[in-house]
Amino acid sequence: MALGSRKGKGPRRGRRGQAGLWSYVIAVVAAAVVATVLIVVIVLSLGGDGDGGGGVDGPVILPSPRPTDIAQEGHLLGSAGAAVTVIEYGDFQ
Amino acid sequence: MSVLPQIEEEFVSTGQVRVQSRAIAMQGEESVLAAQAAECANEQGQFWEFHDTLYANQVPEHNSGAFSPENLKRFAEALGLETVAFDSCLDSGRYASRVRDDTKVALQMGINSVPTILVNGRAAVSWDLETVREAIQEALGSGQ
Numbered sequence: 001m002a003l004g005s006r007k008g009k010g011p012r013r014g015r016r017g018q019a020g021l022w023s024y025v026i027a028v029v030a031a032a033v034v035a036t037v038l039i040v041v042i043v044l045s046l047g048g049d050g051d052g053g054g055g056v057d058g059p060v061i062l063p064s065p066r067p068t069d070i071a072q073e074g075h076l077l078g079s080a081g082a083a084v085t086v087i088e089y090g091d092f093q
Numbered sequence: 094m095s096v097l098p099q100i101e102e103e104f105v106s107t108g109q110v111r112v113q114s115r116a117i118a119m120q121g122e123e124s125v126l127a128a129q130a131a132e133c134a135n136e137q138g139q140f141w142e143f144h145d146t147l148y149a150n151q152v153p154e155h156n157s158g159a160f161s162p163e164n165l166k167r168f169a170e171a172l173g174l175e176t177v178a179f180d181s182c183l184d185s186g187r188y189a190s191r192v193r194d195d196t197k198v199a200l201q202m203g204i205n206s207v208p209t210i211l212v213n214g215r216a217a218v219s220w221d222l223e224t225v226r227e228a229i230q231e232a233l234g235s236g237q
Contacts, residue, residue: 056158056164060171061149062149063146066101074135075113075114075135076112077101077111077141078110080111081108084229085113087112087114088208089209090209091116091124091128092128092144092147092160093123093159093160
């Protein structure tokens, strides 16, 4: 009787244990999937160019407009009466 | 990387400094294309807007397509330039020889790295902001 009783309870505990184990495994896998997706989204949103730029095919990044009171004339920027002229030789790349 | 935004904020907006941009092409074909595109934007009075857009869309790897003709045309469209005229200008290559000539002249002047900053004709020792700021303040102080 006692043995039979133990046999009767054993499988019921096992099913509950298995169900709990599966729940645990599913939760861990779900958490891993969510974490992976989050990491991928963050990496993609940071971009691969390391410069915050739009990249080769990304959206065009438009700069903030200048104050309208700064004079512009061709390649010159600023007042014609300025005491100092700064020339920047630059390569756009 | 350009120190111009800080220089503009501190000195140009106050009327003390005037800035001139001279594009040279030292880093390959897309440098030439970008400089030509800036000239095409200049035809429509938007040199500086295009200049700033180029800097904003730089990528670390040179000649990787970031400044391909297609992308340069996208920049123009995003800025609201008249695209038929811009595209025609860029496709014609009419500024290519000028860009190459300007680059040769700059190299002959001893400008062999970019950016190079001249303050009242004198090259700043370095192009970092503090050095350029000091050179400007010295020029302002000396009345050069």
